[in-house]
Amino acid sequence: MLLDASFQTIYHSPSAQHINGWDVLEQSQTSIQEPAHFDDQLIVRNTLQNVLAVPGLSLTCCFRAKPEIWLECTYTNMLVDPAVAAIVCNFRDVSKQKKEEDRLKLLESVITNTMDAVLITEAGPFDEPGPRILYVNEAFTKMTGYTADEVIGKTPRMLQGPKTDMQEVKRLSECMRRWESCEVTLINYKKNGEEFWINFTLNLVAGEKGRFTHWIAIERDVTQRKNEEMKKSLLSGISLIFNEPLALNLLLDKLLQRLVDYGNFTLAEVWLIGADKNRISLAAHISGIPDMKQFYDASERLKSFAKGESLPGAAWAVQNILVWDHLDERKEFIRRHAARLADLKKAYGIPLVSENAVIGVLLLGMCDDEIPENNLIALFNSFGTHFGAEIRRKQLEQDLDQVFNFAPDIIAILGADRYFKKVNPAMSILLEYTEEELLAMPMNALVHPDELVESKARTQSFVKAGATIYFENRFITKSGKIKWISWTATSGTEEGLIFCVGKDITDKKNLENLLNKVNGLARIGGWEVDLVRETLYWSTITKEIHEVAGDFEPGLATGLSFYKEGKDRSLITRKVNKAIEKRTAFDLELQIVTAKKNIKWVRVIGEPEFIDGKCVRIYGSFQDVDARVKAELNAKHALKERNIILESIGDAFFAVDKNWVVNYWNKMAEKALRRTKKEVLGHDLWDIFADAINSDSYKKYHLAIESGKPVHFEDYYQPLDKWYEIGAYPSAYGLSVYFKDISERKLSEARLMESEKRYSELFQFSPLPKWVFDLDTLRFLDVNQAAIHHYGYSRKEFLSMTIKDIRPPGKIPEMEKALIRDAKQKTVTFHDVFTHKKKDANLIQVDAQSKHIQYKGKRAKIVAINDITERLNYIQAIEEQNVKLKEISWMQSHVIRAPLARIMALIPLAVDEQTNAVDRKQILDYLQTSATELDEVIGDITNKTAVADYTGMTKNQKTAVLAQSSSK
Secondary structure, eight states: OEEOTTOBEEEOOHHHHHHHOOOHHHHHHSBTTTTBOGGGHHHHHHHHHHHHHSTTOEEEEEEEETTTEEEEEEEEEETTOTTTOEEEEEEEEOHHHHHHHHHHHHHHHHHHHOSSEEEEEESOOSSTTOOOEEEEOHHHHHHHSOOHHHHTTSOGGGGOOTTSOHHHHHHHHHHHHTTOOEEEEEEEEOTTSOEEEEEEEEEEEEOTTSOEEEEEEEEEEOHHHHHHHHHHHHHHHHHHHHTSSSOHHHHHHHHHHHHHHHHTOSEEEEEEEOTTSSEEEEEEEEESSTTHHHHHHHTTTOOEEETTSHHHHHHHHHTSOEEEOOTTTOTTOTTHHHHHHHTOOEEEEEEEEETTEEEEEEEEEESSOOOOSTTHHHHHHHHHHHHHHHHHHHHHHHHHHHHHHHOSSEEEEEETTSBEEEEOHHHHHHHTOOHHHHHHSBGGGTBOGGGHHHHHHHHHHHHHHOOOEEEEEEEEOTTSOEEEEEEEEEEOSSTTEEEEEEEEOHHHHHHHHHHHHHHHHSOEEEEEEETTTTEEEEOHHHHHHHTOOTTOOOOHHHHHHTBOTTHHHHHHHHHHHHHHHHOOOEEEEEEEEOTTSOEEEEEEEEEEEEETTEEEEEEEEEEEOHHHHHHHHHHHHHHHHHHHHHHHSSSEEEEEETTOBEEEEOHHHHHHHTOOHHHHTTSBHHHHTGGGTTSHHHHHHHHHHHHOOOEEEEEEEGGGTEEEEEEEEEETTEEEEEEEEOHHHHHHHHHHHHHHHHHHHHHHTOSSOEEEEETTTOBEEEEOHHHHHHHOOOHHHHHTOBGGGGSOGGGHHHHHHHHHHHHHHTOSEEEEEEEEEOTTSOEEEEEEEEEEEEETTEEEEEEEEEEOHHHHHHHHHHHHHHHHHHHHHHHHHHTTHHHHHHHHHHHHHHHOTTSOHHHHHHHHHHHHHHHHHHHHHHHHHHHHTOOOOOTTOOHHHHHHHHHHHHHO
16 A cells, blocks of 8 residues: 555555455545554554655554554655655455464463462473473472472373383373373372372374374362272271171281271381280281281280280270371381381371270281371371271171080071071081071971960060060980970060070980989999809890890800800900909900891990908999991091092092081192191191281181081192182081192283283274174174274263174175175185274275284184375365366466457557557557456456365374376
8 A cells, every 4th residue: 555644545456445445435535543452553653754754764564554454564654755655555464464463462361370280391292212302380399299390301101200101101191192181080190209199181282183192180279088988988998898707806807908008108007905904915917018927026925015015005094196207216116126127217006996985906017207198197187997896896796606606505596476587507507407598487387286376375475574584495416306495585676676695405304304213214234243142143234235035144245145245245255354363343245146146236334342351242334226236337448538539539628627627638638738738737727827817728727627618719829839629628527628720820821811812912902993793693792992982982882882883884785795795705805995884973084904813712713994085175176176276277278368368469559659549558458458457367266276175194294195186
């Protein structure tokens, strides 16, 4: 534009009107500064006044023009130049740049003043040392303690430390390498070394050409939230542990292991106060590091302290949390020598409280004197009460269970409906029913029919009166035996329940009956030898045993002749003579041959009687024990057969009694555990295998004994470097254990697991989408993360679909034909291009390569996918561009030539001095018309030469597309 001295427009170019939007009338009637925004008119006026004052001066200013267009104008004073005689105004539209500047200023204000930390880094490199930090805001400094000068130019990895989750860091790195945004929560470290939890979202920033140039991380300190989450998780985890059906010592081991993992402690101990309230003793301990073995070896005898003694006793005495450091030098810490050996520096004593009373102390140790992380002190305050209450509850529960389960007498709870609500093992054993059977049947089915009416009346009377009563009645066992039980019943705490304690008095009742019927039922006869009169007397039962007539009169010689000839007759003869000569009584089990030639085992007991030093008689009892002795002999024979079987089986076997004394050890056990029978028989199992105490086998054997239920498990025995498959079966006499060496099988399993792990890693971490599908059902069997990300389906969704579900309906026949073609060709690798449908319904073109495999016993194919949609789109764009270029070539050779030829012909006429003014004006009109026509043609060419959009393509993709285009 050209302005006069009063700043009025005297000329403007067509491009000026296109840029500033002012029409001709507006430019000719107004001063240049008036169309400017009201707020900017003074700036324009001052600039023009300054330019007007100095010939040749150029000044530039920016202002808003109508309608809200930002212009950058350069004014040059050329009024003194006769060829121009104007102020020249050159301007350009900078609206886009001004808006971007405003946006950046707003963004900078937000970043500067936000409460979240903001960190900006370079886009790369991904490998060491990593992207460099370019910017941090004030919130970052407040959160980490590092100033901007201390971190700019360094990598964010400087904030990581020992407890930073490297798996999360690896996931973050993988996302960055895939140029993906990512959200991560992990532990970082402040400048002073304090650890804190940080949640940050990482996003990419792209430059003008679409290349990624920077990473922006929005970070927030979530330490308090994570600590609360971890605290809740820890406390709920403790409650879950204490709800497990395990002994208290096993529960404490699991709990301490959880605490060690939670707080990264070196050791954890639970000390419980004894029933006498005089001493506190070590109940359980867990070591966080192997070096702690030295600590316990050196302090093996220090497992009990008085109140106020050492850290457990001191925490008990003061009933508050104690923190002791420098344990290796602290005199009050009695185990300081052991602490010095294990480099134990610091410990916390937390009282365990139940019902406002200290029941024990939790001791947590560390190998440094640093401040505890994760706000542990605050956690301990609530933890001691929670932990103490759970321990006390479990102690009471365990005590009651022991009384209930191990009481030799019956303990039961009966309802008013005469159904048992709870019974102990003693009742199940006595009546030969399982607990479930007893609870499912009414008492009426158990009481002897002769006493049923009286029993019902007694229950009704008791429910009404509720007094404690004693009575005796008969029950019938599952096998039909009659058991006499004496009952003491009292009202339960819950209305309608009767608490009953019963004692088996069957033997007592039987003895009473036996005493009443001993002569007729005992089958115990009497005999007497009168040495003065030389006579022999047999009672009626004795005669019946000998199978002689009732009037049979035995003699001395006759009586001895019934004993089986040989050792039995010789033995009784010697014993009788010895009784006469040396006053010795005898008790023998011998065989006789009855009068009916039946051989029987009998028990004969004899005792001499002396008068004045002379034996005058021998008397005693005679009992038929044939059935019992034969049963014992059969049992011995069965035992011998059992031993032969146990020695011949392929499994190792041993048995122990209730006191863990080994009473059987077969040859396979000798071979498997490398201990001979001589070494172990008659010895305590845990004296022989002391190195297995507290092992999994030790715990499972004790569990089997305590629960009365068989256990089956696998265990590793480190001294022999062997794996064993073990079955332990409890009985009333002890424990029987079968086991076999499965080391080879475990080794094969480990190799298989390693192989499967390598396959999984290669499959899951592949950058290409991959999946495995069933050839029979076409269902997805497995899918990697790249496929999940690319297609948008979750893993669960994929595994519920078939490969048809990712095809457009019209493309399914094409897929089925490809499957048939692949099956006929039986190629190792199949390669083809297909159309797939993503979860968002977008269609993509993929280059698919597949291969037949066996997957978990199924005929399957593994498929690798390469998305070639963009490449095909760009090839199509280039082909379309080539068509346009051909059109442009034609226009250049035909359309442009006509107006250009006219212009070239008219120019000489226009400059010819002999051409008059009228002709010259007509020639100029022709030139204007031809120039306009040429301008329109050039505009068409410009539109047709619009370049295909390559944004987002990698360098290799562009090169490939251009190469394919040029080859055409």
